[in-house]
Each structure stands twice: as structure tokens, then as C-alpha cells.
Amino acid sequence: MSANLQKALAEVSEKLDRVMDELLPSPLQMANKVISLHSREEDNDSVEAKPSGEAKVMEAMRYSALAGGKRLRPFLTVESAKLFGVNPDAAMTTAAAIEFVHTYSLIHDDLPAMDNDDFRRGKPSNHKQFGEAAAILAGDALLTYAFEVLSHPSVSADPNVRCELIRSLARAAGVRGMVGGQMMDLDAEHKTMEVDEVIRLQRLKTGELFAVSCEVGAILGKAPDAMRSRLSRYAHDMGLAFQITDDLLDVEGTRTATGKGVKKDKAAGKATLIGVLGVERAREQANTLAKQAIEHLTPFDNRADSLRALASYVVTRKS
Amino acid sequence: MSANLQKALAEVSEKLDRVMDELLPSPLQMANKVISLHSREEDNDSVEAKPSGEAKVMEAMRYSALAGGKRLRPFLTVESAKLFGVNPDAAMTTAAAIEFVHTYSLIHDDLPAMDNDDFRRGKPSNHKQFGEAAAILAGDALLTYAFEVLSHPSVSADPNVRCELIRSLARAAGVRGMVGGQMMDLDAEHKTMEVDEVIRLQRLKTGELFAVSCEVGAILGKAPDAMRSRLSRYAHDMGLAFQITDDLLDVEGTRTATGKGVKKDKAAGKATLIGVLGVERAREQANTLAKQAIEHLTPFDNRADSLRALASYVVTRKS
Numbered sequence: 001m002s003a004n005l006q007k008a009l010a011e012v013s014e015k016l017d018r019v020m021d022e023l024l025p026s027p028l029q030m031a032n033k034v035i036s037l038h039s040r041e042e043d044n045d046s047v048e049a050k051p052s053g054e055a056k057v058m059e060a061m062r063y064s065a066l067a068g069g070k071r072l073r074p075f076l077t078v079e080s081a082k083l084f085g086v087n088p089d090a091a092m093t094t095a096a097a098i099e100f101v102h103t104y105s106l107i108h109d110d111l112p113a114m115d116n117d118d119f120r121r122g123k124p125s126n127h128k129q130f131g132e133a134a135a136i137l138a139g140d141a142l143l144t145y146a147f148e149v150l151s152h153p154s155v156s157a158d159p160n161v162r163c164e165l166i167r168s169l170a171r172a173a174g175v176r177g178m179v180g181g182q183m184m185d186l187d188a189e190h191k192t193m194e195v196d197e198v199i200r201l202q203r204l205k206t207g208e209l210f211a212v213s214c215e216v217g218a219i220l221g222k223a224p225d226a227m228r229s230r231l232s233r234y235a236h237d238m239g240l241a242f243q244i245t246d247d248l249l250d251v252e253g254t255r256t257a258t259g260k261g262v263k264k265d266k267a268a269g270k271a272t273l274i275g276v277l278g279v280e281r282a283r284e285q286a287n288t289l290a291k292q293a294i295e296h297l298t299p300f301d302n303r304a305d306s307l308r309a310l311a312s313y314v315v316t317r318k319s
Numbered sequence: 320m321s322a323n324l325q326k327a328l329a330e331v332s333e334k335l336d337r338v339m340d341e342l343l344p345s346p347l348q349m350a351n352k353v354i355s356l357h358s359r360e361e362d363n364d365s366v367e368a369k370p371s372g373e374a375k376v377m378e379a380m381r382y383s384a385l386a387g388g389k390r391l392r393p394f395l396t397v398e399s400a401k402l403f404g405v406n407p408d409a410a411m412t413t414a415a416a417i418e419f420v421h422t423y424s425l426i427h428d429d430l431p432a433m434d435n436d437d438f439r440r441g442k443p444s445n446h447k448q449f450g451e452a453a454a455i456l457a458g459d460a461l462l463t464y465a466f467e468v469l470s471h472p473s474v475s476a477d478p479n480v481r482c483e484l485i486r487s488l489a490r491a492a493g494v495r496g497m498v499g500g501q502m503m504d505l506d507a508e509h510k511t512m513e514v515d516e517v518i519r520l521q522r523l524k525t526g527e528l529f530a531v532s533c534e535v536g537a538i539l540g541k542a543p544d545a546m547r548s549r550l551s552r553y554a555h556d557m558g559l560a561f562q563i564t565d566d567l568l569d570v571e572g573t574r575t576a577t578g579k580g581v582k583k584d585k586a587a588g589k590a591t592l593i594g595v596l597g598v599e600r601a602r603e604q605a606n607t608l609a610k611q612a613i614e615h616l617t618p619f620d621n622r623a624d625s626l627r628a629l630a631s632y633v634v635t636r637k638s
Binding site for chain 1: 469471495523613
């Protein structure tokens, strides 16, 4: 990864964590508030012994939202917003809302009835840490909260802009976007798929949220539709290149690792472009997509260099 | 139930079903669309054999959203909107969005990790019919779709109104509302609770969504805050009276039924106001709340008569 890209990603991650930490007040702060308003000092113990439902769900929300990660979607939002001179704080708050949606999807995807993953980013997955009920509710609450955050005037003084952000995010995350793709993905374990179907699955499951992460920059900046559409296409091509590279790393991981690769069983059962195209053609496809992604950015000046660098990086990364 | 109230409820249910049916295009319509756009006739079989992820989730969404029910929340919205001369179509679309949120909460509540209910309104619960993964995703998609619907100009020409609807619904449904209440309720099975705590639980779990169902009428009608606040208090008191009566019917059901009441085990393990107050005082409390609810409506003329009738009905109903 280029030093500039690395620096830009790190900056976004750091600021995002601060904003998300503020948006999700910790249960301890909530409990203290309750104590100071209603309780005498000797009641402190009982408050601590019976954390409220909200505090428990909030703790589970924070656990997953503040667990790090690549923060690619927030990066896309921040960098796209820069192209149109959007207020950086507004961009970061919007990025946090999208990351809440991404986090909710990971929590629900990890559930036993879904992908059944016990770990996420090296830590126990949400339901392993808090139980299934709290994990389901934490996901629900993060999804709900994303729309509350976007409805707030601090995101944009123009309520039409806020409505358009909400509409776009809801479409990308809903039944004709991420949720539909997740269902296809779960069903894919039991069937063979054509190239077109696998591409459509990825487009829905991960592509739409990548796309809206860029589009919100154009929405916040009231950019012409043509610009928004270019960013959307950039994100879809970059996102698919990213996904194919993920799958390639999976396959290579299972080859070079000491024994059985961690994700081998899962990759085997899932529809990937490697499965239908083979390793070589899949790699070619990823490189073509990365090039295409960069071409969509032609009208933008050097303010789009970070987005260009990201597209190059996603196909060359080694982990 | 008075004939007028019965008629008003039936009218709302019927119109709501039509609006929800339109908002949730059936998978068959979606499949036909795909066929007419992309496939030759001989492909029809394969399309039917492999319904897309979206179609599967949409079918699950429709199954629960169009399963009937009392439709109390839509009724509250429609009747509150009438007080301020709101366009009835806008009110009904808003009502549908809130009912999508209510439906999602029922689907997730029924999951094995939550209340673990196999039946809902006499039919298999969503996860029994479609599997747990589809049920989780159908709930997620309904919640997401509610905000998409509210962001649409057909709800209100004024984007500030749409943002306020979204903000209010998200707060009522989120971690400091319904979701927090649901978590408290799940935890309540293992502890004894004080009267205050049980009231707070009900306020969060069901009260906030009742309240916002009324408040959106005032928001759509750009009514003064004092009117919105009266409707909110009406809904909270009516809602709690409704909940207590539900619990009373549960207890009586277990007494008069031939053998073991359906909900006996659950009621026994859950914190209800009957558990902490006893049957007699709980019944008095419900009656007091119903009276209070009606008093909040004092400034409204006879256009609020249906809301008044509902408050009287909820404490006298026999089922």
C-alpha cells in the first residue's frame, strides 16, 4: 500500500472511531446519568447489578461498531465528499451511519442461523460475547440508529439532502440490495451458479453498500447526477475487484498454509467467481475491474487520487 | 366494541392491506418482470426453480406484513392525522411504514433465540415457515424499508416533515425505545421487578411505538408541540391500559380454559403489572389509565371520538 493511502485510511479510521464513540454513549455514561438523576449513593450497587436493557444492547452495539476493521466504506464516503467540497464533519457523520449499517450486517451474518461464525476480527463474534438475543437486538438497533443519525440537521442543513441520503442507504441495504444478496449467498451454498448470477450476488451483497458509500458524497455535495453515477460505477467495479481478490487470497491461503485453510470449507461451499472462472481468469477480471474503476474517475482532478490508489491497492494486496 | 369503532378499525385494516400489498410487490410479480426482461419462455421453469434471494425475502416479508392483526398502530395514525386535516393517503402510507416496523419486531421476537414462538396469529411464525435465516433477513428488510417509504415525497411535500417522521420513528424503535424494552423483557424472566421497572419496560417495549403512531399525525399536520405531546400521552396511557388488559386476559384465560392456558408458562416467567400489583389493583390501574388517556384528548372536538372509543374499548374487551 502506498504511504499516502495508508495515511489517509488511518486518518479516517481514527476520526471515525471518535465520531462513533460519541454517537454511541457508553452504558457506563448512561448508568451514571441514571444514578445522578434518580438514585442516592447507596443505590449504586443495585444499578450496577441490574444494567438496563438499553445499556446491555448499547454495550453490544459498541463492541462491534468500535472493533476496528478496514473502514473502507467510511473512507469512500470521506474521499467522495472531498471531491465536492463537503463539510468534513458532515461527511464523517454520514460515514458513521453507513458503518453502523455495515456493522449490523456483520452481526446478523455471524449468527448461527446465518453464517454461524464464532469469531470476527480476532474477537468472539457479537452473539458469542453477548448471547444471540442481544446480538439480534444490537444489529436491529444499529440499523435503526443509522437512519436516526442521517435525519439530523448536523448532516446537512438541507432536509432534501437528508431524505435522499436516507432513501439511498435504505435501498442499498434493503431487500433489493444487501439483504437480498445475503439471502442469495445463503442459498448459493446448495446450488451451482452461472457467472452472471455470482456477479449479481456480489453486486447486491456488497456492491450496493460500497456504491452508496461513494454516492452520499455526491448527494451531500449536491453534485450533478452524472458525477454521482460515475462514483457509483467506480464503487461497484472497485468492490467486485476487492471481492475477487478476497476469494483469491482465500484460495492461496488454503494452498500455502501449513494445513487446512481457515476458510477452505466455506469457500468450497460458496459461489465465488473463482469457482466459475478459475484462478487465472478471476485474477484477470479483478485487474480489468480495477482499471475500469479508475477510468470512471477521469473527470475528477487529483482530489480523486486516494480513490484511484485504493482501486490499485485492492487487487495487489496480500492480506 | 361500539359499531362505529368496529367499522373504523375495519376500514383502516382494509385500506392498509391494499397499501402494504402495493408497497411490497409480490415475488411472482418480480419473477414475471425478470422473465419478460431477460428470459425466453423455456426458461420459465428454471426461474421458478431458483427464486432469487430478493423474491424469497420479499415473500417472507409479505407473509407477516399481510397476516392481519388488530392494526391498532395504523388506526392511531389515521385517526390522529384526521385531527389535523392530513391527506388520508399520506397518513396511510405513514401507517404502513410504522406497521412494517411493528411486523419486523414480531418476526424477530418470535425467533428461537428470543421468545421462541412457533405460531403467530394462528399461522406458523415466520421462521417456522421460511427458516430462521430468511426470517431474520425479512425483519431486517422490513425495518429498512420503513425508512425508505418515509423518505418518499408522497408522504409529505415538506422534506422537514419527512425527516421528523424518520427521526421520531427511529427513536421510538431503537435502543432507547422498543429494542431496549425487548432486551429488558428478555432479562425480566430471570428477575423480580418493581412496579416502576415494569411500567418502564412496557413504556419502552410497546409504549413508544404506540406514541409515535399518534405523534406522526401531528407531525404530518404540522401541529403545535402541545398537541403532539397530548397525543403522545394519550397513546402511552392507552397502550399501558391495553397491555395490562392483555395480561389480565392471559391470567383469566388460564383460569377458565379447560386445562393449561396457552400462555401460562410465559406469563409466569415474565414481569407483568399483575405480578407486582395483583389482579384487582392491576384492573383498577388499567381503568384509571383509560380515563386519563381520554382526558388528554380534551382540546380535540368530536373528530377524536374514535380515539376516545378505543381507550374505552381496550379495558373492556374480552379477547
